[in-house]
Amino acid sequence: MAVDTAEGVISHIQADFADGRDSQYLTDIGLRVQNRLRKNELIMTDLLADAGYSNGANYHFLEQRKVTGWIPVFGKYKPKIEGFPYNKERDEYRCPMNRPLPFKAFYTNRDGSVLKNYWAAPKDCKACPMKPQCVPNTKCKKIIRTIYDEQYLRAYARQHSERGKRMKNLRQSTVEPVFGSLTQFYGLRKIGVLGKAGAHKVMLMAAIAFNLKKYLKKGGRKPSIGVFKTIMDALQGCLTIIRQYIQSRPVPLKAP
Incomplete structure (x- = not known):
C-alpha cells in the first residue's frame, strides 16, 4: 500500500502472498505508483517506508529512479568496522x-x-x-x-539527519494511521475471500471507500484533478476485474 503524505489518500494498494519479505515488493509497488502518478502529471520525489523495506537493492533502485528513499537502515548494518578503516x-x-x-x-x-x-x-x-x-x-x-x-551509507546518513527524523515522524503520523483505519473500520482485519485476485478486489474497494470519505470530509475544498484521476483509475481497474470475474464464471445449463 502507498499513501500520499500531502493529501492522506491511498495512491496504490495490492494483495501479495505472505511468503516473502516486505522488501521484496518495494520495486513492484514503486514502479506502479510512479507510473500512475506520471500519467496524472505528478512526480514522486520521496519515498517513506519502515525498516522492513530496508534492502540494498531497493536503495539502488530508488536512486536509479531519482527518488529519495527515507527507509531506516536495518539494525544489524554497521557503517564502519571499528579498528578497520x-x-x-x-x-x-x-x-x-x-x-x-x-x-x-x-x-x-x-x-x-x-x-x-x-x-x-x-x-x-x-x-x-x-x-x-x-x-x-x-x-x-x-x-x-x-x-x-555506498547506498547503505547514504541511507544511513539520511536516516540520522534532521530531515530524516522529520520524515520518520511524517510517516508515523500520516501513513501508519491509514493502515490502522483500513483494518479497524474498512473490513481489512481479515480477508474473507479465497485467492490473490479476490483479496485484491476487497482491498481495492476498501481503498476507494477510504479515499472518497477523505474527500467528503474536505468540506467543500476542491481536490487536485491529478489525485481525483488516480481515484477514478483505481475504480476503473476494480470494475474491470469484477467484470472479468463475472464473465469467466461458468453458466449453468437449464434442464429442458
Whole structure:
C-alpha cells in the first residue's frame, strides 16, 4: 500500500502472498505508483517506508529512479568496522596492525544477496601478536560487506539527519494511521475471500471507500484533478476485474 503524505489518500494498494519479505515488493509497488502518478502529471520525489523495506537493492533502485528513499537502515548494518578503516581507492581494509585486507571475491548467500569478501593474508595473521584476540579459531581475519555498501551509507546518513527524523515522524503520523483505519473500520482485519485476485478486489474497494470519505470530509475544498484521476483509475481497474470475474464464471445449463 502507498499513501500520499500531502493529501492522506491511498495512491496504490495490492494483495501479495505472505511468503516473502516486505522488501521484496518495494520495486513492484514503486514502479506502479510512479507510473500512475506520471500519467496524472505528478512526480514522486520521496519515498517513506519502515525498516522492513530496508534492502540494498531497493536503495539502488530508488536512486536509479531519482527518488529519495527515507527507509531506516536495518539494525544489524554497521557503517564502519571499528579498528578497520576502509580505503575506497584501493578497495581494501587495514587492520589495527596496519596489514591489508584486500577484496578477494564476490559471494552470494542463500537469500540471493551478493556480498564482497575481504581477508588478510594467513601469514600476516599467523605472525600477528593480536591473533588470539582477533581471530583465535581461524587462519585469517575476514570482512564481508554488501555490494550496495555506498547506498547503505547514504541511507544511513539520511536516516540520522534532521530531515530524516522529520520524515520518520511524517510517516508515523500520516501513513501508519491509514493502515490502522483500513483494518479497524474498512473490513481489512481479515480477508474473507479465497485467492490473490479476490483479496485484491476487497482491498481495492476498501481503498476507494477510504479515499472518497477523505474527500467528503474536505468540506467543500476542491481536490487536485491529478489525485481525483488516480481515484477514478483505481475504480476503473476494480470494475474491470469484477467484470472479468463475472464473465469467466461458468453458466449453468437449464434442464429442458
